[in-house]
Amino acid sequence: MDTITFSTDLESNIRLMQTIFQGDNTFVTRRAVGHAGLSCAVFFFDGMVNNIAINQSVIRPIVCSDLGRASAETLCQTVLQINDSRVETDVSKLFASFLYGDTVVFTEGEARPVVVNTKGFSVRSASEPENERVLSGPREGFTECFMPNLALIRRRLNDKRLKFTFLRIGSRTNTVVCLCYLAGVCEQKLIAHLKRKLEALDIDSVLDANYLAERIRDHRLSPFPTLGTTERPDVVAARLVEGRCAIVVDGSPVVLTAPFLFQECFQSNDDYYISFLQANLSRLLRVAGFVFTITFPAVYIALMLYHRELVPARLLFAVSAAQRGVPLPIGWETFLLLLVLEALKEAGARTPGAMGQTMSIVGGLVLGQAAVSARFAAAPTVIVVAIAGVTGLMVPKLQTATLWLRFALLAGAAAYGLYGVSFALALVLTWLCRMHSCSIPYLLNLIPRVQAEQEDAWLRAPWFFMRYDRFAVKRNSSKGDKP
């Protein structure tokens, strides 16, 4: 692209553009000649532009113009009747804008083109994200369209310190990525850290936020998330107020937030929009649900294999009776049933619409019942796996961790009973103690407690109790530490 140079001859510029985009049938060239002889060429991509804007603000002013000749500046300032146009001399920027839905106008005798903002592709409405529904509270969600997403954030944060810094990433996709932060609230070190990481990326395409997330996050192999993801502008606004950074990627409704702490896995949007009494109960239930879903199958087989003395007598007799005739040992049976559960979830997620729900119900109820009747599996094992599956849905942010930990603890239980489970959990805790997100300890507020953030760690304090400076995540939080 850098080798392309335009001339002052309009015809040769038209030929050059047509050569570059030869074979692309959406590429449109429109000649426009004014009353007094002003000759221009307008280039745009069909489907990417707002046709009304081109007709009324670009073509008509040229055709109706009384000028015989116009420089690029004159064309931009006097002729074109549009709010956003500029003379572009940088060829790479010119093509980036052009490919993104802007219109390029060349005029006779001028080598510098004018870029007019006429983007007008179809966008989805800002509906409530499926994955982050709330009982009460705002129901807007991000879409795949970049600028409206930024507008959704700015609408919530009417603060002059809100900054949007653009970067372009991806040698092929040339995707616009925006780093958002509140200057003065977010630490400069954090902004520089993220900017450095984003600029250092050498990749060909960014089609979704996850393309970046997996590359820039700390502990990239860990199943625990170290970057936050959300599709809700209110969540992003809240994170920015807390001193975090957000990364908006063009074409993706998912916005990344950093740093991300372990406590955030158990926070839900609803927590802040409903009574703190109810919210705290829900939050504790989510914590319990996470612990339950990873440990329940493991504890079950540990009890049945190594610690039967702990099980109430009549329950033990019932489980032993149910287990009789089942071909597999209980450890393998639980392992395979958990795999079946994951397979059902996968099938339900990949099957369209209502059919997916039907699949889950058929899989869960009918197959489970049939497996028990046919003695493929014991009823108590099916119940244990089902309960683990249901409680696993309570903390969606930890689904990957849940999946892996469930199997790891199951293996620990199969090998060493409750001792194996506890050793495995201890090692997980060690790993969590080692983790950090953007140089901030991952367990901040849970084990290393920071006084300023205690109002929203394990529990959410009522709004009237929270302090003004409760949030700011500090990278060097020696001040205010209460270990």
Place this chain on the structure above:
Amino acid sequence: MKLPGILLLLSLLLCGCAREVSPVSALALDRTDDVYRLTAEVVRQDSLDDAASPAYLSATGRDLPELLTNLSNILPGDLYLSHAQVLLISESVAEESILPLADYLCTENDVRLSLRVAVVRDGAATDLLQADDEIYALSELLDRAAQEGTLPDMPLYRVSEVLHADGTAILPALHLDEFGQTAPAGTAVFANERLSCFLDGGEIGGGAHA
């Protein structure tokens, strides 16, 4: 990712050969001459819909370790004593030192320290054990009586302690009444680790007074 996956599967292999267990809910110990007879009330439940029912298996031997070995040899699964809640001993067993018996049971990993020991009066312990078709009926009877104070509250660990301390202990006594039902039969008094006499219900008010 391969290595953790392989380790997970290998760990699961370790549990592949767990044997079925034969849970015992109560034991009865009798003696004829020098030979002991141990009867175990083994719980059987074939399906979830059935009720748990007792089955009785007996073995003979010269001491408790031998009895337990012989008993486990005739059981379909592993002898599992963790859910045993009552040990009945006949008068003939109680008339010799019961301290070794108590010590052995205390040190056995599987046996609960809260196991209740009772002396069967006027009859074989095995007969009394087999008189009731419902599992844990005996332990519920002894628990209730201990709570109400009508029989001594003497679980295994207390029996062992008092016998070690001065060789004197009291244990609940049971017998089969005229209708063939299990009923409390006062208190068995031990002196020098041996059964000394029985006191009827009214004579001693249970463990609290003892």
Place this chain on the structure above:
Amino acid sequence: MRERLFPRWGAALFALLPLSEILYTTAGTQTVYAAALASLICALICAGGARLAPIWQRSRALQWLLALFALWPLTSSLARMGVFLRSTVFSSRPLWSLILLLTVCTMLAATSGLNRCAMWALPVAWLAGVIVILSGILTVSQLQPMHWGMPDATLPRETGRILLRLLPASLVLSLSLPERLSGAAARGLATGGALFALISLRTTLLLGVHTAALLPYPNFSAAGLAAIGDFARHGEVFFAVPLLLCELGRCAALACVLLLLFSHSYGVLRLSRRAKQ
């Protein structure tokens, strides 16, 4: 956040030491006093040791000496944990395989450094404390005060036996502390020691001296009498799990002292380039 060992974490780390003795200590009338006395002596010695730590750490030779000395409590801890597991649950597993498992767990925890071990110790110490207290509360109604006894001539010998197990690990850790945490060390040991003495008291009053003497792990066996209704009767394992975790934490901290020679940032291995000074 800067690598730093906070006093509360330090206290938790030291609290693990007496807590990890609970499983292996015999129960008797003198054990109650001996546990309290030994913990108190350890607390005083370690408070002094922690003050000397900066001087001690200046000498490379002394650090080597300390690391070699740490091998004694470390190996004895691993061995007794292995024996405990084998004699209580895994009777068919070879002892070496259990010790190997424990060693692997210890080393995995230790490579994260002394700071993170101390950070990890905080929830584990809380868990163990809660379980120990809960176990005590659930058996209160069965306690028999007549088993109580006053200190007698065997107390010094009993105290010495506990000190022999408790002091080496405490001393090694107090001399390896990255910061002056003498107060934290004393607090941790005193708190852990108090729980240790209380649970010994519970076992003595519950089982009696003679029954307790019969059992290889009396505190463990006594915990089996703490049940909630029909649930967790014979539930010693619930009691043993947090205490074994305490001992695992103790082993990890001692292994960190070994690794200190080859590490920076209080035990984070040099292999990790991202670890900060």
